[in-house]
Amino acid sequence: MFLLGAMLCFPNAARTLGLRQAGLWLDVGTTTPERVDYVLSLGGGEEIRPFVGASLVKVGLANQALVLQTKNNPDIQDGISRPTQEIIRDVYLVRGTPPEKLVFLDGSPSTTFEESLAVRRFLESRKRAVSLAIVTHDFHTRRARWVFRQSLDGIPVNLVMVSAPSENFRLETWWASKQGFTTVVAEYLKLAAYHVHYGHGLWWFLSVAGIGGWLFWRRRRVGKTSELTN
Amino acid sequence: MRTSHFLIVSVIVVCVAAHRPILRALGGGLVVDQEPPPSCTHIVVLGGDKRYDVAAKLIGETPKWKLLHLGGKYSRLVEYHVLPPWEDHFKQQMRERGAPEERIEFRGATLQNSWKTVTELNRWLQEQDDAGVVVLCERFNSRCLRYQLDTILSPEHAARVSLLALPDRRYNEQDWWRSRTGLKQFVYAGIDLAATWWFGPEGEAEDVPRWTPDEYEKQLRLVQDR
Numbered sequence: 323m324f325l326l327g328a329m330l331c332f333p334n335a336a337r338t339l340g341l342r343q344a345g346l347w348l349d350v351g352t353t354t355p356e357r358v359d360y361v362l363s364l365g366g367g368e369e370i371r372p373f374v375g376a377s378l379v380k381v382g383l384a385n386q387a388l389v390l391q392t393k394n395n396p397d398i399q400d401g402i403s404r405p406t407q408e409i410i411r412d413v414y415l416v417r418g419t420p421p422e423k424l425v426f427l428d429g430s431p432s433t434t435f436e437e438s439l440a441v442r443r444f445l446e447s448r449k450r451a452v453s454l455a456i457v458t459h460d461f462h463t464r465r466a467r468w469v470f471r472q473s474l475d476g477i478p479v480n481l482v483m484v485s486a487p488s489e490n491f492r493l494e495t496w497w498a499s500k501q502g503f504t505t506v507v508a509e510y511l512k513l514a515a516y517h518v519h520y521g522h523g524l525w526w527f528l529s530v531a532g533i534g535g536w537l538f539w540r541r542r543r544v545g546k547t548s549e550l551t552n
Numbered sequence: 553m554r555t556s557h558f559l560i561v562s563v564i565v566v567c568v569a570a571h572r573p574i575l576r577a578l579g580g581g582l583v584v585d586q587e588p589p590p591s592c593t594h595i596v597v598l599g600g601d602k603r604y605d606v607a608a609k610l611i612g613e614t615p616k617w618k619l620l621h622l623g624g625k626y627s628r629l630v631e632y633h634v635l636p637p638w639e640d641h642f643k644q645q646m647r648e649r650g651a652p653e654e655r656i657e658f659r660g661a662t663l664q665n666s667w668k669t670v671t672e673l674n675r676w677l678q679e680q681d682d683a684g685v686v687v688l689c690e691r692f693n694s695r696c697l698r699y700q701l702d703t704i705l706s707p708e709h710a711a712r713v714s715l716l717a718l719p720d721r722r723y724n725e726q727d728w729w730r731s732r733t734g735l736k737q738f739v740y741a742g743i744d745l746a747a748t749w750w751f752g753p754e755g756e757a758e759d760v761p762r763w764t765p766d767e768y769e770k771q772l773r774l775v776q777d778r
Contacts, residue, residue, distance in 0.1 A: 353768075354775040369628050373765045381772045396601055396721055402645060404635065412634045417765060490757035499758045500751040501665075504743050511739065 345493040345506055348513075351463035351485030355383060358453040358482055360425070362388040364437055364466060365406050367459050367486065372410045374486045375457045376417035384455055386423050387414055390440055393432035434466055435520055438473035451478035460485035460493055461509050465516055472520060579725030582741050583691055584698040586714035591684035594620040594657070597642075598669065598697070599690040600718030606688055608649035619646065620685065622672045623661030667753040670700045677709045684712045691717040691724065692741035696748050704753065 361384035363375035378384040389410050397403040407426070414424055429440035445452065458466045463483045470481055491502030517523030567574065595610055595617055597603050611617055624638030635641070639658055646656060659676060663669045677683065689697050694717035702710050723734030 354772060370763065373628065374768065377765050377769045377772060381769055381776065383772060383776070400602065400605075401648075402604060409629065409634055413629070413632065416632050416634060487760075487763050489760060489763060492758060492760060495758065499755055500747045501757045503751065504740075504747045507743055507747075508740060 341497050342494055344510075345461070345496040345502075348462075348464045348506065348509055349460040349485055349493055350467055351458075351460060351483035353485055353487075355455050355482045355484050356453075357383050358455040358480075359385050360388050360452060361386075361455040361457060361484075362390070362437075362441060363410060364434060364456060364458040364462070365390060365392045365410075365431070368406060368409045368413065370486045370489065371457050371459070372413035373417060374484060375455075376414045376419050378455060378457070378484070379414070379419045379423055380417060386425050387419060388425050388427055388441065388444065388454075389414070390427050390431060390437055391429060393430040393436075395432075434462075434469045435473065435516070438470045441470070442473050442477060445474065445477050445479055451480070453480040453482065455482040455484050457484045457486055459488055461488060461496075461505055465509065465513050468513075469516065469520070575729050576726055579692075579728045579738060582693075582695045582738070582745065583717050583725050584694040584715050585691075585717040588686040588716070589684035589712050589714050591682060591712060592617065592686050592714075593680075593683045594618050594685045596620050596622060596673065596685055596687045598666075598687055599693065600688050600716075601690075601720040601722075603688045603718060604645045604649055606716070606718060608646060608651045610686070611646075611651045611655060617655075619651065619656045620659070620676070621656060622659045622669055622676070623663045625664055626662060665756045666697065666700060666748075667704070667756050670697075670704045671753075673701075673713070674705050674709060677705065677712060684714075686714050686716050688716050688718055691719055692728075692737050693744070696741065696745045699745070699748060700753075 355378070358378075361375045361378045363371040375384070375387055379387050389407050392406040394405060395403070398405050411424060411426075415421065425444075427440050427444050429436065429443065431437040431440050441454070445454075456466055456470060463485050467481065467483050474481070488502070488505065491499045491505070493502075493506075496502035496506040514523065518527070593616065595607050597607050597619070600606070607619060611619060621639065621642050627635065627638075629635040630637055636644070639660065643653060643656065647653065659672060661668075661672045663672060673685065673687075677685070687697070694715050698715055701713055701715075705713065720734075720737070723731050723737065728734035728738045
């Protein structure tokens with residue numbers, strides 16, 4: 323707690339302690355990708371992600387854009403918000419993507435993992451290896467890449483992560499603002515939760531806890547034996 | 553067994569046996585739900601499940617109350633006409649629910665975050681000597697909003713504002729840990745409350761130059777040409 327307080331109070335010291343690296347570590351994407359067959363803007367950041375995807379199609383770096391049918395939240399069910407796939411579609415169209423370049427995918431994903439499964443179903447129907455650019459916020463690229471690699475295992479696909487910028491903070495100085503702090507902390511928690519839920523994180527945790535417990539027990543035992551000997 | 557071991561085991565046993573009341577208390581700690589102030593004249597809709605239905609119902613039940621719309625965030629989706637402007641959206645939602653347009657007051661401010669919203673509300677209260685406000689908000693966000701109100705507003709003005717923490721149909725403070733959405737919202741609200749307290753009104757966001765799709769496309773073309 324003291325260390326966290328010290329790091330937040332002294333930004334210069336914080337940099338040396340690796341906070342900057344902790345933010346940048348989350349970003350495994352590029353902003354200027356190579357040419358790909360498909361581009362997919364992940365849900366949840368409609369203010370910027372589909373705009374990045376549309377730009378890639380417009381300049382000829384992506385041949386077609388995948389648009390996912392997403393799960394409706396209560397606001398969409400009540401008619402307060404427009405369905406996400408409609409917003410994404412309209413962004414592509416308003417930014418000059420021809421309608422025939424849009425490919426709509428089924429499924430109703432509400433998480434990154436469910437989105438990756440919808441993409442897997444689509445790619446399974448392809449006869450040849452394809453390249454796919456996934457557009458998401460810079461801080462989300464590491465988790466998204468991990469999830470898509472897990473889900474697309476065995477599918478011949480070249481994944482390219484494309485980073486859309488965070489608009490209220492910089493990843494290099496995430497600890498200097500509330501928006502950056504909450505986003506990065508939440509992202510680390512989600513990354514851990516994903517590793518536990520969808521990967522081998524729980525086994526790692528149990529293994530480390532088991533070894534730690536065994537070492538602690540052994541140290542105590544050695545201490546007791548030496549007390550008896552003396 | 554040593555005293556320290558006994559204490560650790562006791563704490564674990566209590567946590568396991570009484571986890572439901574503990575989790576309920578933690579969820580309840582994020583909620584501030586208040587009665588409208590006696591001088592209430594206006595409703596401000598900031599968030600929450602079924603917020604427009606509740607606002608329309610309150611307006612229908614209390615003829616002297618009005619709706620106050622403080623403003624909205626800059627939105628690229630609005631700029632590119634993918635979504636309607638905030639004011640049009642609000643008018644349409646209220647019209648659909650039978651609330652007359654003449655009972656809506658618009659401030660038209662650009663409010664990039666909740667601190668700015670509270671500051672704008674403060675400005676409005678300073679102009680209105682005898683107005684009271686009930687704010688409709690997300691249930692788990694209400695503690696944070698109350699903290700912001702009490703920080704920005706003077707005690708006299710703060711007493712003229714109450715929060716109606718709207719329940720979410722998917723979870724509440726009694727069962728938030730049972731659903732993925734509830735768990736996520738609880739964690740986000742907890743982090744948000746802590747960060748709001750730590751960073752205060754000045755540390756909300758960094759001043760980052762606005763990203764534009766046209767500039768980005770220029771950058772992509774430059775890289776392609778190399």
